Amino acid sequence: MAEISDNVAKQALEWHRAGKGAVLATVVETWGSAPRPVGAHLAISGAGELAGSVSGGCVEGAVVAEAFEALETGQSKVLTYGVSDDEAFDVGLACGGTIRIMLQPVGAGMSEAALADVVHAIEARQPVAYVVDTESWSARVQGPEGLEVRFRADRSGFEGDAKTFVSVQNPPLRMAIVGAVHIAQFLVPMARMAGYDPFLVDPREAFATPERFPDTTISHDWPDEALHAWGLDARTAVVTLTHDPKIDDPAIAAALASDCFYLGCLGSTRTHGKRVDRLRAAGAAEADIARIHAPVGLNIGAKSPAEIAVAVLAQVTEVLRGPK
Numbered sequence: 001m002a003e004i005s006d007n008v009a010k011q012a013l014e015w016h017r018a019g020k021g022a023v024l025a026t027v028v029e030t031w032g033s034a035p036r037p038v039g040a041h042l043a044i045s046g047a048g049e050l051a052g053s054v055s056g057g058c059v060e061g062a063v064v065a066e067a068f069e070a071l072e073t074g075q076s077k078v079l080t081y082g083v084s085d086d087e088a089f090d091v092g093l094a095c096g097g098t099i100r101i102m103l104q105p106v107g108a109g110m111s112e113a114a115l116a117d118v119v120h121a122i123e124a125r126q127p128v129a130y131v132v133d134t135e136s137w138s139a140r141v142q143g144p145e146g147l148e149v150r151f152r153a154d155r156s157g158f159e160g161d162a163k164t165f166v167s168v169q170n171p172p173l174r175m176a177i178v179g180a181v182h183i184a185q186f187l188v189p190m191a192r193m194a195g196y197d198p199f200l201v202d203p204r205e206a207f208a209t210p211e212r213f214p215d216t217t218i219s220h221d222w223p224d225e226a227l228h229a230w231g232l233d234a235r236t237a238v239v240t241l242t243h244d245p246k247i248d249d250p251a252i253a254a255a256l257a258s259d260c261f262y263l264g265c266l267g268s269t270r271t272h273g274k275r276v277d278r279l280r281a282a283g284a285a286e287a288d289i290a291r292i293h294a295p296v297g298l299n300i301g302a303k304s305p306a307e308i309a310v311a312v313l314a315q316v317t318e319v320l321r322g323p324k
Contacts, residue, residue: 008052009119012043016106016115021046023067024110027054028078028134028158028165029100036099039156039167046071054101055081066103076109076137078102102134102165109137117141118169125171125233127151135163153321171235172197175316176260178223178251179241180208183266186309187239188216194313196237201226203247223251232258237316239296241266249278256288262319264296264312271295293319 008024015022025042036054043051044067054063059081066079079101104110114130118141121128129147132139144151147166156168175191177184180202188198200218202208208218219226223240232238238255240248243266252275255263265275272294279289297311298318 008041008043009115009122011051012106013112013115013119015043015045015049016112020049021071022106023070024104024106024115025054025063025067026102026104026165026167027099028102028156031098037156044068055099059099059101063101063103067105070103070105070109074105074108076102076104076134078134102132104132110139114139114141121169122171125231125235127171127235128169130167130169132165132167133163134165171233173235173237173320174199175237175239176201176227176230176232176251176255177239177241178202178248179243179266180204180213180218181241182305183241183308183312185212186306187241187312188213190309190313194317199230201251202242223247224254227251227254227258232260234259234261236260237262237264237320239264239266239312239316241296243267243271245275245278249275252279252292253282253284256284256291262293262316263291264293264315266296266308267294269295 012022012024023044025044027036027038027040030038040054041052042054042060042063044064048064050064054060062081063079070077080098081101082098106112106115118128118130127144128141129144130139130141150156150166150168151170154168154170156166158165173196175196176199177187178201180200184200188200191198198216200208200213200216201221201223203220203222205220208220210218219230221229232255238251238260240251242248248265252263252265265272267275275294276289293315296315297308298315300311300314302308302311
C-alpha cells in the first residue's frame, strides 16, 4: 500500500516539532525490480534517525546523505538511482532496476501544516491525497474527489503532466468478522496477512475467546452495537458467518446502513433467500440487498473451513481491486 504509514508521518512531524529537523523521502517512480512500491516513504531526522523505507536498504544510505543536505538548503529535489544486479541480489531481488525518490524537508519543501493535515487524516480514517508539483514545489492536501480511481486502487503516481505527483493516503483496511466459528479461525489470520485489521464479533463468549483467536480484537456485544461503536467506513469489509439470524441479521443491517465496501454472508442459496425475505419485510431497499455477496466467497469449490476462508478473502480482494 502506498500511504504514509501512521508512524512515519507522525514521526517526521514529531522530529520537526522537536527541533531536530525532518525530511520525507517518497518513491515516485520505479523501473525493473523494486523492493518498495511507488508511494513508499522514509522519514529521516537531522540526527540520522530513520522511520520507514524506500528501497529495502540498497539506496537508503545515499538518500540519508541527500536528506542532510536538504535540511541545510531547505530545497526539495527528485533523486534518481540505478540499482545493479549485484546490489539487488544483496537485498533479495532477482534483478536490478531504477527508482526516483522525491525528497522534501519538512517546514520548507513540505509545510508543517500539510504534514499535520495528513497525520490528522490518518488518525481520523479520512482518505486524502498529498499532491505536489515537482517543478514549482507547490503542494496541497485534498480529498478523493477527481481521484477516485487512484484511491480505489491505492495507487500513488504522477498525473498526465508527469510533474504532478499524487500521494494517496488511504485509511488502513479493516475486516469485521461476525461469528467466532471454525472458518473465522482461518479467516482472521489470513485477513491480517493480507493487510486487514480484523475485528471479531460474537456475543457467545464461549466461542470468541483469546485462546481460539490470539492477538485479535474481540467484542462480545450484540453485532449492531459492536459495529456501530467500532465504526464502518469505505475501507471496511464485513463478513457474517454464524448462520444464526439473531446474530447475523443485526450485523447485516448495520453494514447496509454504512458505506462498507464489502458485505458477505455465509449460507446456501436457500438460506440467503430466507435472509432476503426477512430484509424485505424489514423494509430494506432492493439496491441495498443487492450489495450482499451470498453465498459468501468466490465459487471455487471450497469445502473445508480453510478453503472457504480463502474463497472469502479472494472475493473481498476482487471487490476491492477488481474492475468496476
